[in-house]
Amino acid sequence: MERLIEILEELQPDVDFNTVENLIDGRYLDSLTILSLVAEIEEEFDIEIPTVEIIPSNFNSAKSIWELIEKLKEQ
Amino acid sequence: MSYFDPGFIFLVVPILLLIYNLVPKKFRPIILLVFSFGLFIFISKWLVVFLILSILTIYFVANYLDKLNKKRNELIKEEPDNKKAIKEKYKKYKKRILILGIIINVSFLFFFKYLNFFATNTNLLLDLFNIDFKFRIMSFLAPIGISFYTLEALSYILDVYYEKIEADKNILRVALYLSFFPQIMEGPISRYSDTAKDLYAGYKVTYNNFCFGYQRILYGFVKKIIIADRLNFLVNTVFDNYHTYSGATILVGVIGYTVMLYMEFSGTMDIVIGIGGFFGIKIKENFRQPFFAKNISEFWTRWHISLGQWFKDYIFYPVSLSKRMKKLTLKARKILGNRFGPLISGAIALFAVWSLNGLWHGAGYTFLFYGMYQFTLILLGNIFEPTINNTCKKLHINRQNIVYRVFQSVKMTCFVFIGELFFRAPTVKAGFGMLKRIFTDFNLHNTLKSNQLFTLGLDIKDYFIIIVTLIVIFIVGLLKEKNHNIRTEISKKNIIIRWMIYYMLILSIIIFGAYGPGYIPVDPIYADF
Structure with missing residues (x-):
């Protein structure tokens, strides 16, 4: 989780990723940031995020992104 | 025929509601299905065949994909060590079936909407090279709502392919999802997971x-x-x-x-x-109140939302997050930084989205130009966003200030007007002619x-x-x-x-x-x- 927060902070330094829970709906992460984020997460955690998982509920908070990573690691 | 026909809304629909409420719950979806097909036949006559073909293809393709998913899962259970190879093998099978489903449905759309456009342009090219051959230009009516229901059909098989939903065993529910009469003419382009269950529930x-x-x-x-x-x-x-x-x-x-x-x-x-x-x-x-948007990019999340979402889910992300593009994004980020790194793959995907979005509206250069116009505006918006942010910070401009918000909306609305000018203009040349007159006369x-x-x-x-x-x-x-x-x-x-x-x-x-x-x-x- 710490590494994920680091990646997120590197992409968007002005956002407090420990508290914000509407990263997509509040437009903190736009489509371009998502592209960087997905590529970075895949490389860091050795997983593949299917495009079908790129939905607001999976990316609205650091916690939900982490849960997605955990889920994909298990598969 | 239009939904605004008072006879339809204030006479036909109430009669339908009465019959629908009187019949037992289990027959209500059938009433909706019969009425939807009746309306389709009333408007498009025998062209209903193409709607039926679309329903049949997505029904069988989705069920076959489901069968492959189940078979793959069974095999993985039996041979867990071979998981990766089995997954790869079945992914290939599934892809072939999916592509078949896409080709069949897109070919109907292409035949009715784009064949003449491509034939006319090919003829012009042949003329240019003095080749004495011409494609025949045929004139025929398209089945009502083909652009809308084809996208719904594609989203259904794609969602089953991605295992977002399971294939439906009930062909009548699939048929009702694709043909539901209020949505057939102008959308919105619903997803199977959004409406199919309720459509078939027979609520009073x-x-x-x-x-x-x-x-x-x-x-x-x-x-x-x-x-x-x-x-x-x-x-x-x-x-x-x-x-x-x-x-x-x-x-x-x-x-x-x-x-x-x-x-x-x-x-x-x-x-x-x-x-x-x-x-x-x-x-x-x-x-969702499109003219309250701050910029063109946001405008498109508020205007014809279902179409924008369709292109985002099935074109933008699959293109920009394909293996090659992801590699490109990672490399570009190291050289160009966080903001401009993903811009290259984003721009390629955005170009695909807006070319197809323009063409979806019609086979014509004005629509293609309209798509390219939106693509350019959104891309420029992304490129200059950091500069605008910095400028606002330096000048101490509060971007939440009402005056700044009104300025943003007015600027965005002017861009929308120019886009719609080309969208409606008879030709691109006429569009430029009109724009010129606004500024010079x-x-x-x-x-x-x-x-x-x-x-x-x-x-x-x-x-x-x-x-x-x-x-x-x-x-x-x-x-x-x-x-x-x-x-x-x-x-x-x-x-x-x-x-x-x-x-x-x-x-x-x-x-x-x-x-x-x-x-x-x-x-x-x-x-x-």
């Missing part, structure tokens, strides 16, 4: 759903009959004879067209959502002096009615933007106030509606796309 039409449904429908009528139909003659006259009008009149025509398009399309959505509501089906909103003084604006089928009373109605719609939009649920708030008022509002809506449509001699109602614009 309740008094509340009935009242809410007709409220929403009446609001749609206000937009269409009071505003859109009134502007039809003005828009057609200005666009068809733009060279005889001053820049000021052309600008009024362009603004008129944008307003007409918005009122016609969002008014139709009010009717669609209202009819869906009768049957307890929550059809997703297709508009505005001539406001002479336009007012010669009463040119009153030679377009509208008198002062008409302009007044349009402006007052738009103000009312703007206030309703503002309240919605501030999260007020107007329908629920109206339903809490006492019966006298409630019925006063209903009567006002009905009377305003009857008194101020643009019908009778001298008026030609707007054709359902989006039904042609």
Whole structure:
């Protein structure tokens, strides 16, 4: 989780990723940031995020992104 | 045939509701299916064959994909060590089946919508090279709503392919999902997971759903009959004879067209959502106060939402997150940084989205130009965003300030007007001609002096009615933007106030509606796309 927060902070330094829970709906992460984020997460955690998982509920908070990573690691 | 036909909305639909409520619950979806097919045949006759073929192909493709998923899972259970190889092998099988399903459905769309466009352009090319061969240009009508239901069909098999949903074993439910009568003409493009279950649930039409449904429908009528139909003659006259009008009149025509398009399309959505509501089906909103957007990029998350979402889910992300693009993004980020790194793959995907979005609206260069115009605006917006942010910080401009927000909305609306000008213009060249006249021959003084604006089928009373109605719609939009649920708030008022509002809506449509001699109602614009 710490590494994920680091990646997120590197992409968007002005956002407090420990508290914000509407990263997509509040437009903190736009489509371009998502592209960087997905590529970075895949490389860091050795997983593949299917495009079908790129939905607001999976990316609205650091916690939900982490849960997605955990889920994909298990598969 | 239009949803705005009073005979349809106030006679046919109530009879349908009555029959629907009288029959046992399990037969209600069948009533909806029979009615939907009946309407389709009434409009498109034998072309219903293509709708049936689409239903059959997606039904069998989805079920075959499901079968492959199950077989793959069984094999993985038996040989867990071989998981990766089995997954890869089945992914290939699934891809072949998916591509077959896509090709069949897209070929129908291509045949009806794009064949002539490509034949005409190929003939021009052949002419250019002096090759004595010509493709025959055929003229035929397309099945109603083919652009809409094809995207729904594709989303269904893609969702099954991605294992987002399971394939439906009930072919009648698949058929109803694709043919549901309120959505067939102008969308919205629903996902299977959003509507199919409710469509087949056979919920009873309740008094509340009935009242809410007709409220929403009446609001749609206000937009269409009071505003859109009134502007039809003005828009057609200005666009068809733009060279005889001053820049000021052309600008009024362009603004008129944008307003007409918005009122016609969002008014139709009010009717669609209202009819869906009768049957307890929550059809997703297709508009969310688009003119309150801060920029073009946000505008497209508020206007024709279901189409934008479709392109985002099935084109933008699959293209920009393909293996090659991801590698490109990682490499580019190291060189260009966080902001501009993903811009290359993002721009390639955005180009694909807007080329297809333009062409989806019609086979013509004006639509393609319109798509490229939106692509350029969104791309430039992304490129200059950091610069604008820094400038605002340096100049201490508060971007939440009302003055700055109004400035953003006005700037965005001007960009929308230019886009719609090319969208409606007969040719790209004519579009540039109109734009040129707006900037070089505005001539406001002479336009007012010669009463040119009153030679377009509208008198002062008409302009007044349009402006007052738009103000009312703007206030309703503002309240919605501030999260007020107007329908629920109206339903809490006492019966006298409630019925006063209903009567006002009905009377305003009857008194101020643009019908009778001298008026030609707007054709359902989006039904042609």
